[in-house]
Amino acid sequence: MIIAERKPLDEIKSMVEGFDKVLVIGCGTCVSVCLAGGSKEVSTLISELRLAFGNAKPEFGAETLKRQCDMEFLSELDVIANDYDAFLSMACGAGIQFLAERFPEKPVFPAVNTTSIGVNRDVGVYEENCRACGTCVLGVTGGICPVTTCAKGLFNGPCGGTNQTSCEINPDQPCAWYKIYERLEKQGRLDLITEITPANNWVNQTPRTTIQPGYEERAAALKE
Secondary structure, three states, rough: OOEEEEEEEEHHHHHOOOOOOEEEEEEHHHHHOOOOOOOEEEEEEHOOOOHHOOOOEEEEEEEEEOOOOOHHHHHOOOOOOOHHOOEEEEHHHHHHHHHHOOOOOOOEEOEEEEEEEEEEOOOEEEEEEEEEOOOOOOOOOOOOOHHOOOOOOOOOOOOOOOOEEEOEEEEEEEHHHHHHHHHHHOOOOHHHHHHHOOOOOOOOOOOOOOEOOOHHHHHHHHHH
């Protein structure tokens, strides 16, 4: 699923200053599951904004759609869109862009940063597992993504920095290609590790884990 985290309150406040009425719109799918933009987070954000603005405008309304990346569900806003001067979306970047396309006359502001595509490792802890690289090799790597889990994003590995099953950059970082080797060995498909995949120009390949505020201690306990 898509992982997001909320922007700092000061940044959000600065975006909506000067508007009379702002509709805060949540999304009931990915950002709801990762505790960044569902109905609960919409209510929390509105409460914080009202405290931040005091008696000053804007006034805030709340809606949470099933999905913002689907025009079918965006149509639910048609009857109330004209009641607001601007939209503050808590969806991922794709949902925000779709919302802006549906209502081109309305300023649409992002309340969250879209960080990654990941999995739910625990409540409040979301691990990045996919970079949406467009050249998926999971079929020949035992279902382990080398682009995401290898610090160097190597399509062909391992490199010379493998250190006792760990990556040379950090002993706590498992070597992705060691894990791929183990997986392929269990499947009786070790011959695949010698297949050469054409090189790609990858950037920003540091694996990320998103921990939502309030879940830091729980995340730390997972590592013990």
